Amino acid sequence: MKRSWPWLLALVLLSSVAFAMGSYQNDVYRKLLLWITLALGYNFLFGIAGQVAFSHFSFYGLGAYSVVIGITYLGWPLPLAILVSAVFCMAVALLVAIPATRLEGFYLALATLAFAQLFIVLLNEGGQVTGGTGGLANYRLPDMAGFRITGPAYTVVIVVLMLSTLAILLRLDRSHFGRACRAARDNPEAAAAMGVDVRRTRILAYTLTSTLAGLAGMVYAFVDNTVNPTIFGLENVFLLLFMIIIGGIGRAAGAVVGAVLLYLLPFVLSPLIGHHHALVFGLVMVLVVLFQPKGLMGVWDALMARRSQAVNSHADKDAKVQTHG
Amino acid sequence: MNDFLELVVGATASGCIYALVALAYLLITRPTGIINFAVGEWAMMAAFAGVVMLNQWDWPYPLGMGVMVAMMFVVGWLTERLTVRPLVESGAPPLAPILALLGMLVVFREAISIGFGPDPQAVPAAFGFGRLEWGLLAGSYQSFFIIACTVSVFAMAWYFFERTLHGKSFEAVAIDRRAAAWMGIHLGRVTAVSFAMGAAVAGLAGVLAAPNVSAHYLMGMPLAIQGFTALVIGGVGRVEGALLGGLILAFAEQMTVRYAPVPPGLAMGVPLVLLILFLLVRPTGLLPAREGRT
Numbered sequence: 001m002k003r004s005w006p007w008l009l010a011l012v013l014l015s016s017v018a019f020a021m022g023s024y025q026n027d028v029y030r031k032l033l034l035w036i037t038l039a040l041g042y043n044f045l046f047g048i049a050g051q052v053a054f055s056h057f058s059f060y061g062l063g064a065y066s067v068v069i070g071i072t073y074l075g076w077p078l079p080l081a082i083l084v085s086a087v088f089c090m091a092v093a094l095l096v097a098i099p100a101t102r103l104e105g106f107y108l109a110l111a112t113l114a115f116a117q118l119f120i121v122l123l124n125e126g127g128q129v130t131g132g133t134g135g136l137a138n139y140r141l142p143d144m145a146g147f148r149i150t151g152p153a154y155t156v157v158i159v160v161l162m163l164s165t166l167a168i169l170l171r172l173d174r175s176h177f178g179r180a181c182r183a184a185r186d187n188p189e190a191a192a193a194m195g196v197d198v199r200r201t202r203i204l205a206y207t208l209t210s211t212l213a214g215l216a217g218m219v220y221a222f223v224d225n226t227v228n229p230t231i232f233g234l235e236n237v238f239l240l241l242f243m244i245i246i247g248g249i250g251r252a253a254g255a256v257v258g259a260v261l262l263y264l265l266p267f268v269l270s271p272l273i274g275h276h277h278a279l280v281f282g283l284v285m286v287l288v289v290l291f292q293p294k295g296l297m298g299v300w301d302a303l304m305a306r307r308s309q310a311v312n313s314h315a316d317k318d319a320k321v322q323t324h325g
Numbered sequence: 326m327n328d329f330l331e332l333v334v335g336a337t338a339s340g341c342i343y344a345l346v347a348l349a350y351l352l353i354t355r356p357t358g359i360i361n362f363a364v365g366e367w368a369m370m371a372a373f374a375g376v377v378m379l380n381q382w383d384w385p386y387p388l389g390m391g392v393m394v395a396m397m398f399v400v401g402w403l404t405e406r407l408t409v410r411p412l413v414e415s416g417a418p419p420l421a422p423i424l425a426l427l428g429m430l431v432v433f434r435e436a437i438s439i440g441f442g443p444d445p446q447a448v449p450a451a452f453g454f455g456r457l458e459w460g461l462l463a464g465s466y467q468s469f470f471i472i473a474c475t476v477s478v479f480a481m482a483w484y485f486f487e488r489t490l491h492g493k494s495f496e497a498v499a500i501d502r503r504a505a506a507w508m509g510i511h512l513g514r515v516t517a518v519s520f521a522m523g524a525a526v527a528g529l530a531g532v533l534a535a536p537n538v539s540a541h542y543l544m545g546m547p548l549a550i551q552g553f554t555a556l557v558i559g560g561v562g563r564v565e566g567a568l569l570g571g572l573i574l575a576f577a578e579q580m581t582v583r584y585a586p587v588p589p590g591l592a593m594g595v596p597l598v599l600l601i602l603f604l605l606v607r608p609t610g611l612l613p614a615r616e617g618r619t
Contacts, residue, residue: 107557114600118597279435281431282428286428289408290425
């Protein structure tokens, strides 16, 4: 990367915030960062590669569960557990992607929805290995070389995860692969005619974003130090979908804005409307699809365009005044 | 043997529910190409309409049923008017209506959960909770009532599509939208009616299923998943496919629960595995759609 200082600055800024906050705020902040990470990956899969997949949280869960099972049930050291879990997530993603990306239109949505539900059924019925409906608890992040990473230090780990996800996805978006993804989304036939291997592009996009979700899941496993099936169900996929649509589909900035807004809004809204913020989100999402398909980023673009127009027309006027004067 | 025959009646009844939900999907998907995941929530809303009209107001069953179907017809029509038509008219990408309907799914569900609270509520069965023995077959009154209702709905659907001009216009739109429009078929009306009929059929499924499972604001999603599984098994192109798919799904499910040596929780995975298998091996379903004749 040629210009790495903005990333370093972001790392320092986002990390230092964690040290200024108490443990409750740190918990909220960590989950916010994880939601942003997930929204970024989902935005690439759904917004840029155009795949309506409902399996994103299943891979988040797969990562979380497999790393925990690795260190507790199998008694592996953490680095090995992380490595094996990452490979496992990638292998499962590939296994789902190879047949699923062959499906056209909403059939991919059905297949991934079935996969997501099946994942929950398997978690519930996993007996001792997955802990059934109660999930797994009573574990913690193993010490690394004698150090115990806790408190704000662990938040820094999540900041690094979020920033590297962002860096990878931005880089990919601007590369040949990103353009191939957009082409395969907008017009598969034309993309194929231009020499894009549509199926390979789709499989790669699905596997990559799902593996990134798995990595985020591994980090999540040590945020609450408990994993259970309800976290990884369909409800949260809907929320993720709402985030990127309200923020602005297909744009990383939109995913960040959507995730921040929809994650933090319930904290503001709950004194007013209790736990019914899902109704508000649903309504807003329908209104966004109907009236502002580009989401909040579209609103931002329109504002910017109007401002620059205003500046230009002022400049024109000034120029005219000067010529007349 | 008696045990098996009882299972046959029960499985047929739940297969009929799945078939009705599949038919609701099909009525909408076939002419419009839109998959509407909110059909499950429509069934749930109708079940709560059943709670209010049949339980709280104590209306006679046929009256409550009639009002419920009319109400769902309006709900489906309004959903199409407010969320689908503006998108189709503005030339939005085909995914946009599907997303808008996903948003509506959450809106319907949360609205009901605010209105009725999170507790399951009882819906009366058509003829009470009795047991009917009819020759070798035995089952609850409700099971037989579900089967009778479903058979008549499918007969009506068959008659509509095969014997009436309106039904033919649906099929024409499904085969070729543009050609159908050139032939003078009003595309907007076909879409509106398909949503309205879909909602009415989904509502019927909800009210029929409710006495056994109780009306609950989360009952929609499982029904929606079972419905599209039935749809994929049978094939999205044909009305008979929905019925066939529903029955196959219900029998596969109940046979596993009854005879296979797996815990009941894992048996919940059967329809999902079946769905994945069908999507992989035969995504067009068992009964292929009709093609345009040349």
